[in-house]
Amino acid sequence: MHVYALSLEKGGCGKTALAINIAAAFQQIGLRVLLIDLDAQASATHWLGVDSEALQADESVLGVLNDAMKNRVSAQSVRSRVRETDEGVHLLAAHGMMASLPAQLSSAPLGGLFLLKQVFTDLAQATDTYDVVVLDLPPARGPVLAMALAASTRCLAPVQPEDLVVRALKALITSVQQVQANGVNPDLQLSIIRNKYAPRSNGDRIFDQLLRDHYASQMVQAVFPIRAVLRDSAAMQQTVFRYTGTDATEVRALFLQLIEELMVLDGRG
Numbered sequence: 047m048h049v050y051a052l053s054l055e056k057g058g059c060g061k062t063a064l065a066i067n068i069a070a071a072f073q074q075i076g077l078r079v080l081l082i083d084l085d086a087q088a089s090a091t092h093w094l095g096v097d098s099e100a101l102q103a104d105e106s107v108l109g110v111l112n113d114a115m116k117n118r119v120s121a122q123s124v125r126s127r128v129r130e131t132d133e134g135v136h137l138l139a140a141h142g143m144m145a146s147l148p149a150q151l152s153s154a155p156l157g158g159l160f161l162l163k164q165v166f167t168d169l170a171q172a173t174d175t176y177d178v179v180v181l182d183l184p185p186a187r188g189p190v191l192a193m194a195l196a197a198s199t200r201c202l203a204p205v206q207p208e209d210l211v212v213r214a215l216k217a218l219i220t221s222v223q224q225v226q227a228n229g230v231n232p233d234l235q236l237s238i239i240r241n242k243y244a245p246r247s248n249g250d251r252i253f254d255q256l257l258r259d260h261y262a263s264q265m266v267q268a269v270f271p272i273r274a275v276l277r278d279s280a281a282m283q284q285t286v287f288r289y290t291g292t293d294a295t296e297v298r299a300l301f302l303q304l305i306e307e308l309m310v311l312d313g314r315g
């Protein structure tokens with residue numbers, strides 16, 4: 047089971063846009079996909095057509111984490127809360143109450159660090175398990191990020207060409223290195239995905255060179271330009287695989303290219 051964590055503490059860089067479309071892309075090629083919305087803003091949940099305000103907190107991923115804290119069997123706990131979107135992606139929704147998740151984790155044993163890892167270990171042993179899990183994270187460091195990195199196989203950092211992003215990227219790399227070095231998750235990998243690029247802009251070219259100088263080996267080839275479809279499909283509560291607006295074909299192809307790259311890096315299914 048491959049677990050991809052979309053993370054960067056800079057807001058608005060495309061974590062949610064990439065998370066839901068990466069999930070949909072894996073689903074398109076026939077893999078079984080679970081998307082977990084770990085952000086109290088519930089953007090991914092909303093984008094996939096689920097009204098988080100109509101849910102009880104226990105029906106969201108919070109219910110699964112609470113069960114995990116009580117050592118309840120995770121595969122069953124996940125299954126009872128998953129909803130299947132129109133596009134066939136399985137979703138563990140977020141809930142506004144997750145705003146207090148960092149505090150809740152901080153008071154749990156070991157800061158709740160291994161809760162999600164335990165859920166995935168149980169899930170991987172279940173008969174109807176998933177090939178791919180995608181985590182959408184809030185723009186923050188702290189116990190939720192730590193728990194996610196402890197349970198992931200690869201962290202995906204969307205970077206838009208802005209100076210502030212470099213600082214956020216450095217902070218994320220430090221978090222990844224800590225998780226690798228202290229034995230919590232020594233095999234965790236990191237990939238950088240360029241998003242919101244305007245390839246002909248001089249500023250973006252300079253930024254890109256700066257990234258290459260420092261992180262060339264971690265950058266994936268697929269680069270996501272600024273495209274209206276990635277903004278407008280949110281209002282339609284659809285991924286680009288369902289949405290039919292202009293640019294959709296180009297962006298769909300980019301997501302398929304991206305998951306192909308990930309499968310080369312990580313092996314299939």
Ligand SMILES: Nc1ncnc2c1ncn2[C@@H]1O[C@H](COP(=O)(O)OP(=O)(O)OP(=O)(O)O)[C@@H](O)[C@H]1O
Pocket residue numbers: 056057058059060061062063064085087089183184185241242243270271272273274276277278280
């Ligand atoms: N390549 C793109 N072209 C155009 N719009 C984009 C692109 N990528 C993302 N967007 C839009 O930019 C906005 C921010 O993206 P998104 O919500 O995915 O960022 P985020 O990193 O999840 O933000 P947050 O940190 O608040 O969770 C959204 O309106 C999204 O639709």
Ligand SMILES: [Mg+2]
Pocket residue numbers: 061062063085089090182183184
């Ligand atoms: Mg988001």
